[in-house]
Every structure is written in C-alpha cells, then in structure tokens.
Amino acid sequence: MSFIDEVIGWYNNNKRDLPWRNTNDPYLIWLSEIILQQTRVEQGMPYYHRFAEKYPTISHFAAAGEDQILNLWQGLGYYSRGRNMYKTALMVMEEHGGYFPSQYEKLIKLKGIGEYTAAAVSSFSANEARAVVDGNVFRLLSRYFGIDEVINSPKGKKVFTQLANEVIDTGRPGLSNQAMMEFGSLQCRPANPDCGNCPLRTGCFACNTSSVQNFPVKQKKKATRDRYFNYIVVSDGEKVLMNKRTGKDIWENLHEFPLFETSHFVQAEELITTPGFRELFGENVKISLVHGPVKHILSHQRLFAQYIIIKGFEENFLMKKPWFYAKNDTLHDLAQPKLIFAFLKMFPTFNLI
DNA sequence: AATCCGGGGCC
C-alpha cells in the first residue's frame, strides 16, 4: 500500500463525524474552514452550528451587518476572519450572483481565503485536485519523509505544498485531503503521537530514527510586548459608556469601555490625577471601585487590564468623543473582546457600583 | 521575510 492509501484506509476507520463533512455546499464548507483557521475543532464547533443555523445560505449571511457577524463571532478570536467573511459575502452576492464559488481560482480572490482554504473548499465541494497544506499536513509530511525545511517560511511552504501535491490521490482529492488532516490531527499529533500503533511506522523517517520530536522544524516567534489597559467604567446602573475600536490595532470594530492606555502599570489613584486623564474624563471624577489588574494573553501581546469604576463623570466630556451610552439590556448585541464580556458576565447589572 | 492578528487547551 502506498503512503496515501494507508492514510485514507486509516481515515475510513478512525474519522470523526463532523457536520461539515456531510455536505457539498461550498458555503457551509467555507464557513467551517474559516472558523477552523488556527482554531481547534472542539472550540469552533459551537460557532459553526450557530452560524449555519442563523445564516443557512450566503444570502442570509450577506443580509446581516458586520456588527452582527462580529457579535456572533465574539470569543473566537482573530476577528479579521469575521470582518473578511462579511466582505466575501458581499462579493459573492455582487460578483457571483449569490452562488458561492467552488473553484480554486475564484475562491482565492475572495477576502480571507488563502491557498489552504481555497484548496479545502474546492476539493471538498467540487473534488478539485489541489492539496491542502495546514499544520497537520506540515507535521505528517515532515515526520514521515524526514524533511527539516522550516515550515513557517515561504520556502518551506513551497516545499511542502509541492510534496503534498505529489502524494495526493487525484482520483479522490477531497477524501485524500480530509484523511491527511485527520491523520495529522489524531494519529500524528503534535505532542506524544501514538507511534506504537501507527500504520505508517515502518516507513516513517521520524519513527525509525526516534526523532519525532525534531519534526516539524519551526522558527521561533518573537517575544510579545506588554500593554496596560485602564478601562474606565461609567455607569448609572441602567446604562454604561462604551467605545467602538477602530484602526489597525487589536479588536478592530469591537466594543469596549473607554480606554486609557499607559506604558506601564499605574495605580488607579495615581492614574486619575494625571493631566491626560482629567482632560478626557473631567476634573471631578472620583474612583468608586477598582477591579483587577487582569492578565490576558494574546498571540503577540500580554495585556494587563484594570477596570476603574468612576463617579462624577460630566456629560459635557462626551463632546468630540466617539463614546456612546449603551443600555444594560442591549450590551449583548455589541461584539466585545473577552476582557469586556467576561467583566460584564461577572457584574451583569453593575451591582458592584 | 517578518510581523501582526485571539483565545483556549495541553504539557
């Protein structure tokens, strides 16, 4: 049996029953593939069900607004995926007559769809023979063939893409791609792979040289930076002051409390006496309560957030600011990062004030 | 080529 025949044989006996494998609809497959980018199946599953139920077709999806998409995306991270999905939905309605494309060459032109996702959707929905190369495939190929090319580099990506397209079963590309990823995910997993029971062990370079932990070779990422977020909570118990983030920073278009960022940690009492603070929130503000600091890890940043509940906020300080009041019972309609929705979940009616 | 973009699970 060839390499790919072994992988497919294993897949037929060990595959998980995942909902997006029971359809040929390129829209639903696209939905699942975007959700699963850099995201574990178990984490993305509830989101897939929510999206598929609320937006059963691309027309339903496009009829929503970006705010609604981001709201349903809340908590999943990498929010550009949600923003790009919405752009793609509009493109499909305008440029493809509301029919989600299934061909690689059309898919690759859409927002948020790169080589991996275009190969996945086209092979699963239309059986185009284009190999998917995700983290699972990198790992499986590098271990089995003993390839020490750095995977997170343009050259490495090229090398592994070529190899993946050489091993793909062109007679059944969709099945072949699914099998490669499932094998990498369950059998040839990152930590403690089950080499003793692996059907590929006799031909596997890494297994035969006891060097599984040496593959794949990956360039280490740069250290993260620290940021200090001071969230200013202004509430009368019925409504709360909110801000919608803009620009190229994290969490674009998500909502949060008015933010006062500092270059280092500053105690709340000291913070409100700094000149910049008074200019933003008024001369008469006083601290009611402080929550935190809360540590929050992102892929490239460490956030230290403290929530400063203040009183004495003057309404005329709303002038020329993007802030707005949101009623407590409408907060759930606003997409928020975890640092905000987790706080609101702890104090749903600001009963701490 | 390097960096940025979330949140969670595992070791």
Add this chain to the structure above:
DNA sequence: GGCCCAGGATT
C-alpha cells in the same frame, strides 16, 4: 511559560 491549533493579510 511555551507550543500548537483545518491561516491570512499587511508591511
């Protein structure tokens, strides 16, 4: 604390 996860866009 580091690594990884059905990656892609930007610079």
